[in-house]
Amino acid sequence: MSAEPDQIIYVVDDDEALRDSLVWLLESNGYRVSAYESAEAFLSGYSAQWIGCLVLDVRMPGMSGLELFEELGRRRCTLPVIFITGHGDVPMAVSALKKGAVDFIEKPFSDRDMLGLIEQCLTTEREQRAKRRQEADTARRLAQLTQREREVLDLIVVGKLNKQIADVLGISIKTVEVHRARVMEKMGVHSLAELVQHVVSAEPASPR
Structure with a gap:
């Protein structure tokens, strides 16, 4: 028991x-x-x-x-x-x-x-x-990201490299690295895999 x-x-x-x-x-x-x-x-x-x-x-x-x-x-x-x-x-x-x-x-x-x-x-x-607690925590953290940080995050999640993200957003690689570090810190994660897992799991699930 x-x-x-x-x-x-x-x-x-x-x-x-x-x-x-x-x-x-x-x-x-x-x-x-x-x-x-x-x-x-x-x-x-x-x-x-x-x-x-x-x-x-x-x-x-x-x-x-x-x-x-x-x-x-x-x-x-x-x-x-x-x-x-x-x-x-x-x-x-x-x-x-x-x-x-x-x-x-x-x-x-x-x-x-x-x-x-x-x-x-x-x-x-x-x-x-x-799982619901984790999803709520992730949603709260996502809401704290700036618009630019969210754009960087979305590109990270689909597998873009820093150079590709810089090209898409028209910013320097150094700026991408700064945004990426802030995203990791705000999301409370320590690895790219953990970041992707949290974001994907927070996507809305269909109700019962």
């Missing part, structure tokens, strides 16, 4: 017995858990700041798990979602996977399978959160 202290597993299932057994399983393995009996109850307390993952029953009275999943998508929720399905719900779960759910697990499921999925989800969520 390698959950961060702030990562919580949110369980949404109208079946009280299953919900209680899941809470017991997860808490006894050291996870923090928050359980809800309905999609509506979960939404009423939901915060975009929550981190961890969501274990969600597909079929519930009132708002279904799929409807909740779609609503969270509209709210740009970043919690990875595992669906719990009955045998007849597999087509719905596959549809949810195509819309960005992490996985689904069929009832009855083994404790080991569920714990494996949870661990995978928490790892994914941590990595995605770190």
Whole structure:
């Protein structure tokens, strides 16, 4: 178990017995858990700041798990979602996977399978959160560049050498070197590879 202290597993299932057994399983393995009996109850307390993952029953009275999943998508929720399905719900779960759910697990499921999925989800969520932090930091640094520094950066990223950049911009190689040094400093990087990697990773990704 390698959950961060702030990562919580949110369980949404109208079946009280299953919900209680899941809470017991997860808490006894050291996870923090928050359980809800309905999609509506979960939404009423939901915060975009929550981190961890969501274990969600597909079929519930009132708002279904799929409807909740779609609503969270509209709210740009970043919690990875595992669906719990009955045998007849597999087509719905596959549809949810195509819309960005992490996985689904069929009832009855083994404790080991569920714990494996949870661990995978928490790892994914941590990595995605770190990536978003990096992208936000890169965007902030890019905004601090002058117009000329940005022009030099764009030419560096497409693989132009200092002499070529000087020719394109009509400036001296020495001036290019000065701008290049300032770009590296402002971007907080120590190598050309690191610079390119940060800039490329900050390019807008398509939403879920």
